[in-house]
Amino acid sequence: MNKLVYLVPLFPLIGFLINGLGRKSLSKSLISIIGCASVLASFVVSVILFFDVKANGATVVDYFNFINLDSLKIAFAFQIDALSSLFLLIITGVGFLIHLYSTAYMHDEEPQHFGRYFAYLNLFIFSMLLLVMGANYVIMFIGWEGVGLCSYLLIGFWFKNDNYNYAAKKAFVMNRIGDLGFLLAVFWLIEKLGTANYADVFAHASSLSSFDVTAITILLFVGAMGKSAQIPLYTWLPDAMAGPTPVSALIHAATMVTAGIYMIARSNVLYSMSEVTMNLVSIIGLATALFAATIALKQNDIKKVLAYSTVSQLGYMFLGLGVGAYTGAVFHVMTHAFFKALLFLGAGSVIQAMHHEQDIRKMGGLKKQLPITHITFLIGCIAISGIPPFSGFFSKDEILAAAFAKNPIYWGLGVAGAAMTAFYMFRLYATTFLGTFRGTEDQQHHLHESPSAMTIPLIVLALLSVIGGFVGVPEILGGHHSLHNFLSSVLTTEVAHESAKNTEYLLMGISVAVAAIAIIFAINKFSKKPELEDATGFGKLLENKWYVDELYDSIIVKPNTAKGKFLKNIFEKNIIDAAVNGVGRMINYSSRQLRLIQSGLVSGYILFMVLAIIVMVLIWVNDGYIYKFFYNLF
């Protein structure tokens, strides 16, 4: 099976090259076929690898020495184990569905932009695969940067719109801040352990001092904050919705933003060694989950709601990681990939039906015209709200149960967040699909269900959202939690559930009941009488996202711009330019003077030479006298 491993990233890379180079000459249908087939081929290989790992365990495939310095050797190697093979399935599987969906969604683009889109998308899949397959932090970092680049390119895909470019830049810069943390952590690891290989790092982790472990894990977490949109680096993700909707589904919901969770789960050995970092991770995660949920309550853009909901769900995953429920976090990554991709794709279907209208206040009553979208979207909403037996329930429950074991307050706040989640999701659902249509006549006239290339992915993802949770049914509900067993080889055993069975039933009951009440309340409130006017008071604060963007703008962006202006106008002009030009003028001047020695008269030349010979002979004969003189002088 080892022979197959390199094929997984190779297919999308080939797809990227063909579509990227041939974007001007290939037809749209050919581009679609190449784009989808390359990811499908990767998916097939991933399935084979997955079952191989299940049967035979993990493998590391070493290709060549990527970096070869005196004592530091970094191999270009892939590690296929339980964790990476699971991620491979999610990336290529969901990725394929989204590629398929894109063929219809992006169909109105000009051929060369269509080709560019699929080239970027394939490049993204390639980078994401490198990220999860790498057997050391350096290969992971290559993928990490690659996905960041693709994210940037795809957010700014419609580059004629300056706001989109601004959003792309914002995403890139925020991610760079995180990347710096990641890089420092990797350097730190290499400095202390002399290796970046997972296997070696984890084997020798115990030789690190507790300060080192804490610093490394916090720096890695800074990287995760950027990539996975956690406080304080989350503001780029809602803006990233400027990209095409399938991109939001693939990159900004299902895969790339979960890279941070993957990285921490991968480094669980290190994290488990530092209590400080674990607490930090759980607090940041929980704070993000709640904070983003409050913002989502008042958003009116269909994609913005989903974006904040993604930030909030990522927060839950970090909470899971922080309380040691690594499996729970990975489980939630998986179910979240299903239902969030579903919700985004559903939103895309709605947006297309509405002629690129994204404001839910102008929708309503779409239930009849978009039956498939409606049903699948509803399934997605139920799944994310945590209603059993849909997938979201099991994964969220596992995180909350672990949070309770760690600290009941975490649990309480988590449930509050879950209630908000249920509320805003059904506010979104009810405003969009229930009630009466509030758009223009023209829009109403053209309302139609999307083509099958878009509905098939919706149906498949809806199915997965329903049954995806059964791989992780906890034991008290009569399951075996096969996911846990599968991942146990990679992830350290988490905090044991010490709470009694009854307590657990009670916890589950409470969270389900709270979610159900929130759902009913939301449907009642918004199906008849949606919020059409702008919010006031506290609602306005939420609608404007707590003014965090404005805050960052005034405390970080503006002072830096001012500094930049100062350096550009004063420092550069008067000091750097003056120095550079001064050197140039000096050389020019000396050139003019030196030129004069070249008089053209042989007698002059010979005079110079004789003088030089005399001086040299004197130096030589004195046996270093002058040399010693200068030597003593300095």
Next chain:
Amino acid sequence: MNAIILSALLGVVMMFASVFTENKIAIRNIAIFGLLILLASNLLNIYTPYSFNVDLHNMLRFDSFGLFFNSIAIVSTLLYVILSGSDIVKVGNYPAEYFALIFFVLCGVTILSSYNSLLMLFLGVEIMSIPLYILTGSDKKNLKSNEASLKYFLMGAFSTGIMLMGIALLYGASGNFNLEMIREKTSIAEFGILAPLGLLLIFISLAFKVSAAPFHFWTPDVYDGAPSVFTSFMATIVKTAGFIAFVKLFSLRMADLGPSYAIILPVIIIATLLVGNITAVFQQSVKRMLAYSSIAQAGFMLFALYTSNDLSTEGILLYAAAYSIATIGIFGILIKMKDYTFDGYNGLAKKQPLVAATNTVFLLSLAGIPLTAGFFAKYYMLASALKSNGSALWLVIVAVLFAAVSVYYYFRVIQAMYFKDGDAETTEIDGTFKFVLVVLALLIILIGINPSILLRWYYF
């Protein structure tokens, strides 16, 4: 041995060729054919050392260093003749004689690469120099050419005198001309100042040949006055041969002969870099700029004398090849230009895109930009200095700063070709010329990516 004898014979053959044919193209082709034979015989020499059974009395010694340099020199000459052959025959009425003189120069070059005795050093230098005086003045009706020839001869005679004096002193100190014997027998304690002084004088005369400051004064005037085709030959094959002779002489380890050496050589290196680079900045004529640039490049090659380790030996060979190839190309293009000033190059990229592109590669190589051969050449030089001696750091820093200055005048040509509007006039440019330019540019890039392609021949 093969190359020495054959190059002399081929020179005679070329002289007789003019008796049998007046056809200039045919003469050029005979020269190319002769160079191919010379190359083959030199390569043969690597495997069968005794093609000519002559008792050399240990005056010449053929090692891989010398033979490899011969190959570089012959290949460079070959490329030079193919590229600029049609311009050589245009200089005057006696094309066959020019080629004959080139072969005699090569004879001197091959002696310089294998001398083991000071007598042979002297012979080599003279055999190499005298034909050059004639070539410099070959444009007989041009006053500048005549002036340059006379200047070159006067100053060359001066340096010859100094070299003879040096050889005499060394002989006086050791009673021997043989390099190894001299090394064995001389030391400061025994011979006082005789041996070091003799060595110093030889050093000075060789410094003159490679145009190291302050013995460089002839270079700009001679290079500028000589017909451009022969300037090209002088600036490349002849100059690098001078360095090879220099490096061989330094197997005597001048450093052992007194601490003053540690101050004289760095001063010469810096003076050469300074004069070459700084004066080149203000030149208006590309030809004169190239003359100064050749002084500047000599400053870098002098690093090979500063240290003698494996890196510097490899480095000087690499430098010889990289510098010769690029300079031959640049001069080849220069000869085709009607106006030798920088402004004459304005807009060349639009009229002759291929020529401009290859010229850019050559200029980048001379400036030492990575991915060209010139980068590795400079790198080897500086690395060898650093490797041998930690205190050379400041010297290396100075050299790098001067390399930065050199970018200014090399890029002026690129700027003129690409970014200035103008009507660069050239004489007719044929397909062969372009083809050879591309070959030269590819060689530079190839060596620039992987210098071991070239250097592994050294260790065949």
